[in-house]
Each structure stands twice: as C-alpha cells, then as structure tokens.
Amino acid sequence: MTTIAHHADYLCSAVSRLGSESAFEVLARAKAIEATGRRVVHMEIGEPDFDTPDHIKRAGIRAIEENYSHYTPSAGIPELREAIAAYASAYRGLAPTYGLQNVVVGAGAKPIIWNLLAALLDPGDELVYADPAYPAYASAAGYLEAKAIPVHLLESRNWRLDLDELAAKVGPKTKAVVINSPHNPTGGVLLREDLERIAELAHQHDFLVISDEIYSRNRYVDYFHSISQLDGMRERTIIVDGFSKAYAMTGWRLGYCIAPEEIAKTVTLFNNNTFSCVATFVQRAGIAALTGDDAPVERMNEIFRERRDAIVAGLNSIPGISCTLPEGAFYAFPNVSKIASDDKHLAQWLLENAGVACLGGSSFGPAGAGYLRFSYAASLDDIGWALDSLREALPRYVR
Numbered sequence: 519m520t521t522i523a524h525h526a527d528y529l530c531s532a533v534s535r536l537g538s539e540s541a542f543e544v545l546a547r548a549k550a551i552e553a554t555g556r557r558v559v560h561m562e563i564g565e566p567d568f569d570t571p572d573h574i575k576r577a578g579i580r581a582i583e584e585n586y587s588h589y590t591p592s593a594g595i596p597e598l599r600e601a602i603a604a605y606a607s608a609y610r611g612l613a614p615t616y617g618l619q620n621v622v623v624g625a626g627a628k629p630i631i632w633n634l635l636a637a638l639l640d641p642g643d644e645l646v647y648a649d650p651a652y653p654a655y656a657s658a659a660g661y662l663e664a665k666a667i668p669v670h671l672l673e674s675r676n677w678r679l680d681l682d683e684l685a686a687k688v689g690p691k692t693k694a695v696v697i698n699s700p701h702n703p704t705g706g707v708l709l710r711e712d713l714e715r716i717a718e719l720a721h722q723h724d725f726l727v728i729s730d731e732i733y734s735r736n737r738y739v740d741y742f743h744s745i746s747q748l749d750g751m752r753e754r755t756i757i758v759d760g761f762s763k764a765y766a767m768t769g770w771r772l773g774y775c776i777a778p779e780e781i782a783k784t785v786t787l788f789n790n791n792t793f794s795c796v797a798t799f800v801q802r803a804g805i806a807a808l809t810g811d812d813a814p815v816e817r818m819n820e821i822f823r824e825r826r827d828a829i830v831a832g833l834n835s836i837p838g839i840s841c842t843l844p845e846g847a848f849y850a851f852p853n854v855s856k857i858a859s860d861d862k863h864l865a866q867w868l869l870e871n872a873g874v875a876c877l878g879g880s881s882f883g884p885a886g887a888g889y890l891r892f893s894y895a896a897s898l899d900d901i902g903w904a905l906d907s908l909r910e911a912l913p914r915y916v917r
C-alpha cells in the first residue's frame with residue numbers, strides 16, 4: 519500500500535493562478551479576536567450591515583411554504599428574468615427593453631463573473647481591467663490562461679480610469695474591458711465622457727465591455743451612466759449586477775448578468791455545468807425585491823451617505839491620512855502612504871492593535887499600494903469608535 523505524503527501534489531497547476539478575496543481571511547481573524555472579548559469594528563467585508571427588507575424576507579419564507587423548492591431552468595425562473603429585464607432597462611432608461619433571453623441569474627454576481635469569463639476567454643486573450651479592482655476578474659482570467667492587463671485608476675481623477683493608458687493598452691487581442699462604476703474598492707464613479715471614450719475604443723478595436731454595475735443603487739451623486747446607454751453599445755455590453763449590495767442580500771446569493779443572447783446562452787451552459795440553478799425560493803424573493811417597495815433601498819443609501827461623510831471627515835482629520843470623497847459604493851479608500859510603506863501590514867496592525875478591521879489597498883492590485891479600504895457598512899457609533907481608536911493607536915505604528 520502506498521501512502522500520500524502531500525495532497526498538494528495532486529492539485530492541478532491552474533490553481534496556483536487563482537486569486538482570492540482577502541476580506542474573508544481578515545473577517546475570520548477579526549472574529550477570532552472578538553471571541554476573546556475585545557471590541558472590533560468590522561470594516562473589512564463589503565456587505566451592508568442592514569437586515570434584508572421585510573417584504574423580501576416574507577417573499578422568501580412564503581416561497582418555501584409554497585414549496586418553491588425544486589430545480590429551475592439554469593438561467594433562472596422566467597418571472598425573475600422578466601422582472602430583471604424590466605427593472606434594469608427602466609433604471610437605465612433603455613429602449614427597446616432587454617428581454618428575458620438576455621438575463622442569466624446566478625448564485626451571486628461572483629459565480630456569474632466566473633461563468634461569463636469562462637464563456638469568453640481563450641488562452642492568450644486579453645482582459646483589460648482597472649487597478650485597483652475587485653479581485654474576481656483577474657483571478658478567473660488567470661485561471662483561464664488569459665492575460666489580465668491592468669489600467670490605473672487615478673486618485674487625481676477621483677478614482678476614474680486613466681483613459682490614455684487604456685487607449686494604449688487595448689488592441690487586437692483585447693476580448694473585453696471590465697469597468698466597475700460605482701467602484702470597489704475606491705468608490706469612484708465614471709462620468710458619461712469616460713464611458714464615451716471607452717465606447718469609442720470598443721468600436722475601434724472590436725472588444726466587449728463587461729460593466730459591473732452591482733453598486734448602481736449605492737451612489738451619492740444624482741447621475742448613473744451605464745455604457746449600455748450609448749449608441750451601438752448594447753450589443754457590446756454585458757451588465758453584471760445583483761441583489762447583494764442594493765437590497766442587503768449578500769447571504770441569499772443572487773446575482774445576474776444581462777448579455778446579448780448568444781453570450782447569455784453560453785453563460786447558462788456554464789451555470790448548468792456548475793451550480794445547475796439558484797435556490798428557487800431565493801429567486802422568488804428576488805422578484806419581491808425588484809417589484810416591491812423601493813423605499814428601504816433609498817433609506818439604506820441615506821444612512822450610507824451620513825456614514826461616508828463621517829468617516830471621510832474623520833480620516834482626513836488624522837495626521838498623515840488623506841481621503842477623497844467616494845461618490846458611490848460604501849468604501850472609503852484613504853491614502854496612508856505617509857504613514858506606512860506596507861498597507862497590508864498596517865491593516866493587520868490596526869486589527870491587532872486598534873480593533874479596526876480594514877483591508878490593505880494592495881489586496882485589490884498593485885495600484886492599491888499605499889491605501890486602505892474601509893467598508894463603512896458600520897454604525898455611526900462604530901465608525902466614531904474606530905476613528906478614535908485609529909487616532910490614538912497610529913502614533914505608535916512603526917512603518
């Protein structure tokens with residue numbers, strides 16, 4: 519009988535190209551510290567701290583009671599896909615509207631991103647994305663042996679893309695450009711003129727745009743532009759969106775993409791091959807979210823706005839820290855380069871020594887080095903305590 523010394527020897531080489539979301543690791547450490555009785559303010563994980571609105575919870579409970587507990591089509595139930603197509607078209611002012619054939623529902627936007635990229639990327643294809651960014655795009659591209667090409671976001675442009683760098687980096691091998699507005703981790707929001715330039719490049723170089731609009735409801739400016747609104751861009755755009763951030767439904771796991779039909783069909787094939795379908799009662803709850811009372815979403819956003827103002831003002835009052843005003847999402851992304859040469863080390867130190875859980879900016883790509891990401895999905899009381907704790911602890915930090 520032979521025995522196995524190292525199970526790692528059995529893993530495929532592709533796994534070495536996978537990234538991960540460090541937020542989940544920091545969360546685990548933060549919980550361990552809390553378990554010892556110490557106070558920790560959680561600003562590491564990107565999820566609203568609110569409860570899911572009641573009418574959505576009730577719809578989910580009712581659906582279980584009514585035995586919505588069987589498999590569904592892999593793209594999602596037609597009623598939900600119709601509701602998504604109607605909502606997404608109306609929210610973006612799109613006519614003609616999308617149809618259910620364009621919508622693919624997944625267990626969160628994240629697996630949809632994976633399945634979408636699996637449907638699009640051949641080895642050697644180029645996927646251009648922002649740096650810093652939500653890590654799922656570069657991770658999937660790497661696994662698929664595509665080339666992930668970062669383009670800087672500029673603090674000086676309130677975290678909008680460096681469009682000249684983008685123009686220089688797209689070309690014949692570019693299969694798609696990923697944009698994310700409002701943006702994780704910076705809170706930046708693209709202007710219409712940014713999107714027009716990206717659209718011009720898409721036509722010129724014949725690439726697709728993956729527009730991650732999952733924070734489209736979390737914004738503090740009165741405009742939201744989707745690249746799908748621009749002339750000729752519907753056929754080049756795949757919108758990624760979901761319920762986690764707008765409706766405080768992170769744990770329900772419900773997201774979707776809206777894509778040209780042939781792409782939607784192939785993403786569906788990947789759903790079919792992976793999770794088969796999303797829990798049926800969760801899909802029913804999604805219909806209630808889109809068609810029910812929208813006031814809770816507005817209320818949550820007003821609270822996020824107050825918290826944003828409090829944390830940004832507080833961070834800017836701490837010597838050595840400067841923070842731009844985020845226009846969307848629920849993240850503050852302060853520059854801490856005067857305090858720390860290693861942002862991840864500083865984040866870890868703050869967790870252990872100040873009870874403040876946040877992430878190093880470089881967890882989101884090399885251009886995030888020198889920044890921290892605070893998710894202000896925490897109460898004003900927690901934010902105030904965290905700011906006091908930072909102010910008290912930071913003078914002791916040795917860079």
Ligand SMILES: Cc1ncc(COP(=O)(O)O)c(C=O)c1O
Pocket residue numbers: 564625626627628629652698702730732759760761762768772773
């Ligand atoms: C930019 C972006 N896209 C997609 C997601 C995935 O969200 P979910 O899988 O919860 O729908 C996230 C979550 O943090 C995100 O920040």
